[in-house]
Amino acid sequence: MTQMDNTMTVSRRSFLKGGGALVVSLGAPVSLTMLMGINAAFAQGTKPPLTPDQLSSYIAIEADGTVSAFFGKMDMGQGLFVAIGQIVAEELDVPFGAVKVIMGDTASSVNQGGASGSTGVQMGGKQMRVAAAEARRVLVDMAAEKLGIAADQLAVTDGIVQAKTDPAKAVSYAELIGGRYFNVPLAWNQKIGNALYAPGKAQPKKPGEHKVVGKPIKREDIAPKVFAEQDFVTDIRVPGMMHGRMIRPEIAGAVPVKVDESSISSIPGARVIRQKDLLGVVADKEWDAIQAAQLLKVEWSDAKLPFPDHNTLYDHIRQAPVRKRELEGKQAGNVDEAFKSAARIVEAEYEWPFQSHASMGPGCALAAIKDGQVTVWTGSQKPHYVRDGVAGILGMPVDSVRAIWVVGPGSYGRNDSGDAAMDAAILAKAVGRPVRVQYMRDQGTGWDPKGPASIHRARAAIDISGRVIAYDFLSKAFSRLDVQTNESNPKDTLAGQLIGLPLQSDDGFGVPAESYEFDHKRTAWETIAPLLDRASPLRTAHLRDPVGPQIHFASESFMDELAAALNADPVEFRLRHVKDPRDIAVIKAAAEKSGWQSRPSPRKDQIGVKVSGRGLAYAQRNGTRVAIVAEIDIDRSTGKIRARKFTVAHDCGQIINPDGLTHTIEGNIVQGVSRTLLEEVKFDARNVVSVDWETYPILDIGDTPEEVNVVLINRPEVEPSGAGEPSIRALAAAIANAIFDATGVRLRRVPFSPDRVKAAMS
Amino acid sequence: MRQTVSLDVNGTPYKVEADPDMPLLYALRDELGLNNPHFGCGLGQCGACTVHLDGQPIRSCVTPVSAVGDSKIVTLAGLGSREKPHPIQTAYVEEQVPQCGYCINGWIMTAAAFLRDHPKASEAEIKDALEGLKCRCGTHLSILRAVKRAAAMMG
Numbered sequence: 001m002t003q004m005d006n007t008m009t010v011s012r013r014s015f016l017k018g019g020g021a022l023v024v025s026l027g028a029p030v031s032l033t034m035l036m037g038i039n040a041a042f043a044q045g046t047k048p049p050l051t052p053d054q055l056s057s058y059i060a061i062e063a064d065g066t067v068s069a070f071f072g073k074m075d076m077g078q079g080l081f082v083a084i085g086q087i088v089a090e091e092l093d094v095p096f097g098a099v100k101v102i103m104g105d106t107a108s109s110v111n112q113g114g115a116s117g118s119t120g121v122q123m124g125g126k127q128m129r130v131a132a133a134e135a136r137r138v139l140v141d142m143a144a145e146k147l148g149i150a151a152d153q154l155a156v157t158d159g160i161v162q163a164k165t166d167p168a169k170a171v172s173y174a175e176l177i178g179g180r181y182f183n184v185p186l187a188w189n190q191k192i193g194n195a196l197y198a199p200g201k202a203q204p205k206k207p208g209e210h211k212v213v214g215k216p217i218k219r220e221d222i223a224p225k226v227f228a229e230q231d232f233v234t235d236i237r238v239p240g241m242m243h244g245r246m247i248r249p250e251i252a253g254a255v256p257v258k259v260d261e262s263s264i265s266s267i268p269g270a271r272v273i274r275q276k277d278l279l280g281v282v283a284d285k286e287w288d289a290i291q292a293a294q295l296l297k298v299e300w301s302d303a304k305l306p307f308p309d310h311n312t313l314y315d316h317i318r319q320a321p322v323r324k325r326e327l328e329g330k331q332a333g334n335v336d337e338a339f340k341s342a343a344r345i346v347e348a349e350y351e352w353p354f355q356s357h358a359s360m361g362p363g364c365a366l367a368a369i370k371d372g373q374v375t376v377w378t379g380s381q382k383p384h385y386v387r388d389g390v391a392g393i394l395g396m397p398v399d400s401v402r403a404i405w406v407v408g409p410g411s412y413g414r415n416d417s418g419d420a421a422m423d424a425a426i427l428a429k430a431v432g433r434p435v436r437v438q439y440m441r442d443q444g445t446g447w448d449p450k451g452p453a454s455i456h457r458a459r460a461a462i463d464i465s466g467r468v469i470a471y472d473f474l475s476k477a478f479s480r481l482d483v484q485t486n487e488s489n490p491k492d493t494l495a496g497q498l499i500g501l502p503l504q505s506d507d508g509f510g511v512p513a514e515s516y517e518f519d520h521k522r523t524a525w526e527t528i529a530p531l532l533d534r535a536s537p538l539r540t541a542h543l544r545d546p547v548g549p550q551i552h553f554a555s556e557s558f559m560d561e562l563a564a565a566l567n568a569d570p571v572e573f574r575l576r577h578v579k580d581p582r583d584i585a586v587i588k589a590a591a592e593k594s595g596w597q598s599r600p601s602p603r604k605d606q607i608g609v610k611v612s613g614r615g616l617a618y619a620q621r622n623g624t625r626v627a628i629v630a631e632i633d634i635d636r637s638t639g640k641i642r643a644r645k646f647t648v649a650h651d652c653g654q655i656i657n658p659d660g661l662t663h664t665i666e667g668n669i670v671q672g673v674s675r676t677l678l679e680e681v682k683f684d685a686r687n688v689v690s691v692d693w694e695t696y697p698i699l700d701i702g703d704t705p706e707e708v709n710v711v712l713i714n715r716p717e718v719e720p721s722g723a724g725e726p727s728i729r730a731l732a733a734a735i736a737n738a739i740f741d742a743t744g745v746r747l748r749r750v751p752f753s754p755d756r757v758k759a760a761m762s
Numbered sequence: 763m764r765q766t767v768s769l770d771v772n773g774t775p776y777k778v779e780a781d782p783d784m785p786l787l788y789a790l791r792d793e794l795g796l797n798n799p800h801f802g803c804g805l806g807q808c809g810a811c812t813v814h815l816d817g818q819p820i821r822s823c824v825t826p827v828s829a830v831g832d833s834k835i836v837t838l839a840g841l842g843s844r845e846k847p848h849p850i851q852t853a854y855v856e857e858q859v860p861q862c863g864y865c866i867n868g869w870i871m872t873a874a875a876f877l878r879d880h881p882k883a884s885e886a887e888i889k890d891a892l893e894g895l896k897c898r899c900g901t902h903l904s905i906l907r908a909v910k911r912a913a914a915m916m917g
Contacts, residue, residue, distance in 0.1 A: 077861030077899055218858055225863035226854045227847070228798035228839035232864060235797035287781065287788045290804075360810060360864040360898045361802050409800070409810075409864035410898045441803040659858070663904065667861055670900030693807040693896060702889045704902040 038145045042138050042184055043177040052110045052198050053188035055138070056181045058131035059088070065159050065174030067092060067099045069132070072112025072196070073124040074104040076381055076411050078667065078724060079219045079660030080120040086656055087125050090212040091132035091204055092139075093156035094173070104405025106387045113194035114382030114486070115411065118545075118622065118722025121656055123194050125720065131186070134200025138184050142176045192384075207654060207716035214716070216659035221407075233379040233406040233417075234364045234438060241366065243286040244427040244437040245293035247279040248447055251686045253532050254303035255498075263297035272296065273430045277535075278498035280427050282435055290440070305685040306532040314351045314749075317455050317476055320528035324507035333520030338470035342461030346565045348558055350458070351749040352550035354478075354681035355451040357543055358696055361409025362444025363416035367424035368434035369394075374401040376425060379408020380417040385486035389418065390425045393490040393499075412544035412671075416448040418487030422495035442691035447494070450681055451543030452478035454509075456554030460562055461520070468562060468577065470520035473512060473555055479527040480547050481506035482540040497535040505530050505539075510547045512555035513620040513729075515580035537688040538681070544668075548621065548729035549675060553750060556617035556733030560601065560740060569598045570616050570737065578618075582625050582651055586713060587618050589649035590627035593711045601737065602744040609637050612644075615737025617730040623721030624652040628669075630734035634742050639758030642703070643673045643735055648727055649711040653718035662710045665727045669708050672731030674699035678751050767827050771796065772840030782828030787811045789827045790837065798838040799867050808896040809868020813837045819872045838867050841874060850874050853911035861899035868895040873909045881917035885910065 048054045060068040069088045075081040081101040089096045102108055112124050136156065143161035144151040147169050155164050161176070163169040172178075186198035207213075224230040249255070255277040264270045270283040270292040281296060283289040308316050339345065366377040367390070374396060378386045380403075387403040394401075408417055420437050427435040439447070454477030461470035482505045483492040490496030491504055509525035531538050563573035571591045578584055590596075594614070603613060611634050618627040631645040646669050655661055678697050681690045690696035732750055740746050745760045769776045771794060778793040785804070790796045790813070799822050802810030806824040813822050814836040842848035847855075850873050860866050869892065876891040877883065883891070888909050897905065 077863065079858075222855050222858055222860060222863075223844065225860050225866060226838075226851045226870070227842070227844055228837065230863065231797055232800065234800060235791075237795075285788075286792050287784045358898060360808065360862065360896065361800060407862065409802070410862040412898075438801065441805060441807075663858060663861075663901075666903050667900040670902050671898070672900075674900065692803055692805055694805075698896060698898065699900070699902070700894065701892045701902050701905065704889075704906070708903055 039142050039176070042142055042182060043180045044183045045180050047181045048183055050108070050110060052192065052196055053186050055131060055134055055184035055186055055200065057110050058128060059135040060181060061173045061177045063174065063179030065098065065172055065178055067094055069099055069101045069128060070109040071101050071103045071124065071128060072109040072384065073120050074115050074381060074383070074405050075120070076115045078664040079657065082217055082219050082660055083121050083656040084125055084128050086212045086215065086217060087129045088132040090210055091129055092136050092159070094159040096212050096217055098159060104383050106384050106403045110196065111192045111384035112196050114384060116194055116382065116485070118724035118726065119194045120722070120724060121720045122622065122722045125656065127197055129204050130199040130202070133202040133204040134184065134186065135182060137200065137202035138182065139173055139176055143171050146171050146176065210716070213654070213656050214714070215657065217657055218659060230407065233377055233408045234361060236366050236377045236406060238366065238368055238434045241434040241436055242282040242284055242431060243289035244280050244282045244424065244435045245289045246423050246437065246439065246443065247281065247293055247296060247298060248443055249300050249303070251300065251303045251305065252537050253306045253534060254300035256298050257301050258299035260297035264292040264295050267292045267295070271431065273427050275426055275430065276499045278426060278495055280423060282427055282431055307538070307683050307685055308531070309685070310683050313353070313453060314455055317453065317528060322476070322526040323529055325524060325526045327522065327524045329511040329523040331522055332518065333470070335470050335472050335520045335522040338520035339461045341463070342469070343464040344462040345459060346462065346562055347457070347459035348561055348748060350456045350554035350557060352454045352553060353750060354453045354538060355543060355675055355679050356445050356681050356690065356696055357412055357415035357448050358445050358698060359410040359415050362439035362441055363420035363448070364408065364436070364438040365417065365421040365424040366434060366436040367421065367428040369428050372400055374425065376401065376403045376421050377406050378403055378417060378421045379406060379411060380421060380487065381411045382486045385488035386418055386421045388488035389490055389493060390421060393422050393496060394425055394429055413546065414449050414483065414485050414541040416444060419494045422487065422490060422493040426495055445696050446688045446691040447537045449483055449539050449541035452480050452540035452547065454478070454547070454550045456551065458554060458558035462566070466566055468518055471516065471518045473523045475509055475511070475525040475551060475554070477509050477525065477527060477547070478530060478540045479505060479507050479509065480540060480542055481508040482530050485542045494535050503530070503534055510551055512551055514555070514578065514618065515583045515620070516577045517579045518577065538683065544671070545621070545725035545728045548619070548725065549672065549732055552617065552619045552729045553732035553736065556619065556730055557736045557746070557748065560615065560733070560737040561746065564601055564740070567600045569600055571596055572598060574618065583618065583620065586625040586627045586649045586651050587616070589711050589713060590616065590629045590647050593649065593709060594629035594631070594647035596629060601741040603741055606742070610635055611742045613738040613740070613742025615734050615739070615741055617733035617737060619726065619730040621722065621726035621729060624650070624723065624726040626650050626726045626730055628727070628730045628734040630738040632735060632738040632742060634739065634757065636743070636761060639754035639756070639761065641677060641735070641739065641752055641757060643677065643705050645707040646705055647709045647711065649713060650723070650727060651713040651715060652721045652723045652726070654716045654720045655712060655714045656720060658712055661712060661723050664723050665710050666708050668725065668727040669731060670699060670704060672728040673705060673735070676732040676735050676750055676752060678753070680751050765828070769830060769835060771835045772837060778827070780827050782826060784827050785823050786813070786825045786827050786830060787822040790822060796837055796839060800864055802864070802896070808865070809872065809894070810865050812868040812871040814871055814875060817875060819875050838870060841871065848874055849915040850877065850908065850912040853908040853915065857904050857908040857911060859901055859904040859908050861901055865895070865897045869897070869905055873912065877909070877913050877916050881913060883913060888913070
């Protein structure tokens with residue numbers, strides 16, 4: 001598309017919308033900027049449509065000169081919005097404090113994918129960067145016309161465009177466009193979600209010019225939370241609102257046969273809502289809704305007991321038919337042939353359980369339907385997809401639904417918040433009043449989508465000289481896409497499945513992300529069918545760093561096993577085979593910072609009950625590199641592990657905000673320790689039995705690491721990659737390797753509970 | 763059977779009509795519109811609903827509204843303000859503690875009461891006092907830094 005076409009296309013739309021009097025001959029070989037002047041062409045009083053190809057969809061200059069940045073992703077509490085504000089301020093040459101980042105409302109931002117796959121800065125920030133750069137370019141062009149000075153003779157400081165030679169000749173952004181809207185087309189790649197990219201003509205600044213990017217600017221959303229000023233999604237109320245609670249079966253897969261509505265007649269205003277197999281109650285008061293849910297008598301269908309014995313989970317995975325097999329990652333040589341020539345083969349199998357998001361609060365949403373318009377308040381990290389899903393489940397046009405993200409009770413992937421939005425929409429439509437749904441704790445832990453359980457088989461062929469010649473890694477697992485990573489299609493929600501949409505479990509898993517080079521290498525995955533082919537408390541989906549923790553627990557434990565088999569230092573062994581320079585740098589940085597002493601594992605100098613060890617693991621994730629050294633203590637008499645200290649070297653390219661980044665890494669490490677040492681969703685033949693904090697414990701503060709030392713490797717010349725998840729993926733292996741170093745015992749099943757550790761040592 | 767219950771919350775007297783067995787949490791949230799205590803589990807296991815009852819931290823999700831009696835209730839909103847912050851609130855902002863922030867009532871209200879009574883507490887004693895509270899985002903390291911910072915301010 002040429003510049004002229006672009007200008008014409010968008011201007012025509014704005015004229016039609018704005019009813020402008022100017023008649024332009026469409027298709028004429030003359031640009032609007034020529035006809036109207038730059039200032040009139042680039043700015044207008046009415047907002048252009050909220051489409052990805054409009055600059056106004058990302059950036060607005062308010063009447064007071066402050067900048068609104070409309071971001072189609074959202075911050076789950078790691079300070080992403082600060083980084084986005086820094087990027088926008090940098091490119092626009094305005095003070096950081098002049099930028100307000102507005103997130104997660106489908107009425108004000110386009111779909112940039114929501115919080116997803118650690119792409120907040122990597123992809124979301126990339127788009128905001130080019131949009132802000134384009135806004136600056138346009139504003140300087142407008143200033144050039146206004147001041148009668150060539151654009152290349154102008155400089156911008158704090159939102160004021162000045163002549164380089166005569167600062168008195170100046171005009172502010174506010175004077176140029178404040179309170180009006182950009183009317184500037186962008187070269188949109190026609191994609192929505194994470195991949196959305198719509199640059200203008202401007203080139204962003206070079207890293208050497210950055211003044212705001214790279215600074216440890218603090219978050220401003222802390223004080224409102226600390227002083228109880230911040231409303232969460234659970235706190236939103238609208239007039240006439242009812243409270244809803246959902247009824248789930250005791251035996252997963254059972255459906256209601258008979259519902260005795262009289263059983264809740266003692267509760268004022270309580271009503272039963274049923275649509276096919278979806279069952280809920282509503283009441284004016286929240287406590288009444290909770291009691292109605294408890295009192296309601298339901299006769300359930302005779303369901304076949306859906307689940308195997310929990311103790312046979314991994315056997316089930318081993319024996320289940322493979323639904324899909326895929327080679328992924330860099331393959332080399334001929335693995336099967338190479339193993340035939342091996343002098344020695346090392347092999348091991350690792351196991352990872354189902355895990356729950358176990359968000360601090362169970363899923364919650366509020367839906368209001370009025371005059372054919374739906375508003376949904378959601379804590380989902382992907383509100384644009386909630387909009388699509390709610391439209392789908394209500395059979396309404398997407399344009400009639402507005403989803404508003406409000407900070408929720410924690411989100412680390414596809415948790416239960418999308419399900420809550422669908423339930424709220426159905427109940428609101430049924431009762432003709434706004435309905436707020438909040439799940440109870442047992443539903444939040446018991447019925448959220450789960451991180452998939454898996455087994456991983458690794459083997460290596462070693463030649464007569466002690467060199468690893470072949471490496472073969474295979475995961476067999478429940479899919480990470482039993483339900484999709486967003487709720488845009490009702491089939492991927494409990495509500496959709498309960499009203500009759502069949503589960504369409506998709507296939508997806510992954511392979512280790514590293515740069516080990518062996519002459520012969522194969523990495524692959526296999527998926528198996530879900531345990532229950534309908535609305536299931538063990539449906540599997542994305543949970544923070546989807547499948548990364550399980551895969552790298554196995555692959556990085558195995559690298560340690562290989563090092564031990566060859567009597568090599570674990571760091572030195574890795575450096576023999578890791579070929580990527582940034583990977584090498586991150587491994588060395590973690591080792592050096594932790595004071596790593598070169599020697600093979602395990603230690604042989606410890607006697608007595610209390611022993612200590614150190615372990616290293618490393619991984620890549622979509623451009624980011626992380627290496628972790630864990631230092632742990634074990635009480636051999638109890639099996640209790642103390643994950644005492646972590647040294648984390650982290651390279652995610654250019655660092656936007658080192659303060660936010662460090663906090664984000666700390667959170668990953670602590671959550672990773674919890675998942676490694678404690679977390680396992682348990683079930684019996686009937687249902688999930690991990691339903692609260694007693695039956696699904698997470699890390700207590702007494703077991704928190706004493707120290708997490710973060711080594712940030714900044715590479716300003718490298719485009720930023722993600723940080724929300726990479727540092728959790730290598731964590732479990734670092735701990736497992738430290739346990740081996742301390743005890744000589746290899747743990748191959750997560751979590752490393754005291755009884756399991758003790759049993760392994762005996 | 764609903765009854766009229768008198769509550770003194772953050773220094774203001776209220777009367778609510780409620781089932782005496784209803785947990786205090788719902789009186790605070792739904793009757794009085796005080797959003798800051800959160801529902802996390804309804805089982806007294808996580809602390810997201812914590813308020814002070816005569817200065818002591820309690821889990822409002824398992825405390826029947828009828829059990830409050832004449833005791834004075836203070837919620838996070840009543841602990842301090844931007845103008846007059848409690849030291850733990852100041853420390854929380856300075857240490858940039860919360861991520862999602864849904865858990866902070868438990869940590870802040872428990873730590874505030876503990877530090878008032880134990881201003882010279884060691885790190886081990888602080889950890890003991892905060893045992894059982896949940897944070898899913900994994901901000902425990904920042905929490906400890908903030909509580910120690912607040913202790914230094916108070917002691």
